[in-house]
Amino acid sequence: MIRIEHIGIAVKDLKDAIEIYEQMLNTPCYKTELVASENVDTAFFRVGESKIELLEATSSDSAIAKYIDKKGQGIHHIAFEVENIEAEMKRLEALGFQLLNEKPKQGADNKLVCFVHPKTTNGVLIELCQEIVP
Numbered sequence: 378m379i380r381i382e383h384i385g386i387a388v389k390d391l392k393d394a395i396e397i398y399e400q401m402l403n404t405p406c407y408k409t410e411l412v413a414s415e416n417v418d419t420a421f422f423r424v425g426e427s428k429i430e431l432l433e434a435t436s437s438d439s440a441i442a443k444y445i446d447k448k449g450q451g452i453h454h455i456a457f458e459v460e461n462i463e464a465e466m467k468r469l470e471a472l473g474f475q476l477l478n479e480k481p482k483q484g485a486d487n488k489l490v491c492f493v494h495p496k497t498t499n500g501v502l503i504e505l506c507q508e509i510v511p
């Protein structure tokens with residue numbers, strides 16, 4: 378894996394959270410994006426070679442809403458950039474990691490993504506992501 382691409386943080390109110398993170402990081406949010414397929418609204422910040430992704434649920438059955446109900450706001454996932462997501466999925470599956478997606482799917486910020494179940498990664502939801510090159 379190449380680097381930590383971003384850290385995903387589940388928040389209750391995206392607008393409030395953007396303000397807080399803009400102040401803390403001292404950098405403006407460079408992008409907001411609604412991911413309708415996941416029922417989440419997202420906001421991104423650049424921090425050096427990594428990013429912060431804030432995630433707010435847009436419906437009560439979204440994974441982010443369920444996460445906040447169970448655990449409260451906080452770090453939701455860590456995303457690693459990979460060069461070839463399908464090869465990386467095969468490699469991890471062969472090692473016994475449980476993938477949450479059979480195929481890479483379209484994620485926020487122009488990425489193909491696949492999630493790895495936290496029960497096989499010591500409790501951390503892992504996202505693999507590969508930049509979509511047009």
Ligand code: ZN
Nearest residue numbers: 385430456504
């Ligand atoms: Zn993410």
